[in-house]
Amino acid sequence: MSESKYREWILDTIDSLRSRKARPDLERICRMVRRRHGSEPDRTCAELEKLIQEQTVLKVNYKGSISYRNAAKVQRRSRKKDDVSLTTAARRSAVEEASHSDLSNGDSAFGAIDQDEEDLEADTSMAMDTDSNADEEGADESRDGQDRPSPSRTHEDAAVHCAPVRAASAPCSPSGARPGPGAGPGCSPGSGLDCASLQKAGERPNSLPSSSPRALAHNDWAYDPAPCPAERQHPGMQRDKVATKPAVHSESTSLCALNNVKKEDGGKAEDRSLSSDQLVPDYAARLQDETKSLSDGRSQTLSSPSDNCTFKKIDISSFTATEDNLLNGGKGDEVSVKKETVSQNLLQWTVADVASYFSAAGFPEQAVAFRTQEIDGKSLLLMQRSDVLTGLSIRLGPALKIYERHVKVLQRTHFLEYEDL
DNA sequence: TTGTGCGCACGAG
DNA sequence: CTCGTGCGCACAA
DSSP, rough: HHHHHHHHHHHHHHHHHTTTOOOHHHHOOOOHHHHOOOOOOOHHHHHHHHHHHTEEEEEEEEETEEEETTTOOOOOOOOOOHHIIIIIIIHHHHHHHHHHHHHTTTTTTTHHHTTTHHHHHHHHHHHHHHHHHHHHHHHHHHHHHHHSSTTTTTHHHHHHHHHHHHHHOOOOOOTTHHHHHHHHHHHHHSHHHHHHHHHHHHHHHSSSSSHHHHHHHHHHHHEEEEEHHHHSSSHHHHHHHOOOOOOOHHHHHHHHHHHHHHHHHHTHHHHHHHHHHSOOOOOHHHHHHEEEEEEEESSHHHSSSSSSHHHHHHHHHHHHHHHHHHHHHHOHHHHHHHHHHHHHHHHHOOOOHHHHHHHHHOOOHHHHHHHHHHOOOOHHHHHOOOIIIIIIIOOOHHHHHHIIIIIHHHHHHHHHHHHHO
């Protein structure tokens, strides 16, 4: 309930700020929500993060600062969809492209990709964008920011995420300025978010040259992908994870590492793809990366021991599978491979998981509808064609795609699994 | 003080 | 050129 309410509030706020020609940054959003609805900034931030995960809200790095966009309204002229389309974008094309492109267009937003120049400015900010994690951290910031609204807070997002990093890899010189304000008090240690950042922080230094702005970007990337989603996904895990996270670290880290490595190695090729997609939801991004990198034994690799990790990985694998199908025109086989994981997880999927899934699959707007209708994994299994086409009040086109490519496939794989069992 | 309106410059396409 | 964005300023409550 509250979630949908917050979604509304936040989206309204973003729209309002935009119409007012004010930058929809964390600080302003939190403030306005508080003013209008009396919601605490912390909560607002938390909700905002969720929305970002769902891609209902897009976090963008624009002109060196972080902005938030109403994904449903972002429909700019698609930039280089073509390029993107090659990768994942293709499928999302219809609905998401807009959003993605937006982000990417956002200009610097995903600069991370473009790193070349943006890095300078972006380093901090960039990082923010890219990393969905940033969002989480952003939350941290937000908290801070909320507590003490400072003009520079905006940057802090970046800072937030950087904060830890900086500690380790100090260098964020360009951003350095920003960090100062945000860094100190900003991060409220102890919060779940922090954990994420901490992990990242720890990881980054090792894998990347901390000094270069790029490093930051990479790091960000690194993290977002694996850790965040998993964490977020877990029901109720968000802040409680603290304890859990540690365990996860190892694996998530590994995943991150993989991503990083590839990115670095793959270098430009991937960057490009990413760039176009940067906006893409974390998942999507990861998926791509993973798809590429793990193309061989995704599920296997993914399905590893640690609980959290397993969960996360599974999700990813399932996503990947879906994506593959879409991209390739649907290869039943691949799906079958992942069936197990999918089916198992499906029952455990929360409303947020479902929404995240569809967001990642290229249907951010429709994901909102799933969330609104409180469709969790079990509900998803019970959905019929008519439910998807008419019960969610979503447009027919996307609805058909969602049902045929996702709902149906998930149900089929799930039930097939059960038959086997 | 805080919220709002908007002219204007910027950058992308 | 158009369009999205948001800074910076003036104004209102």
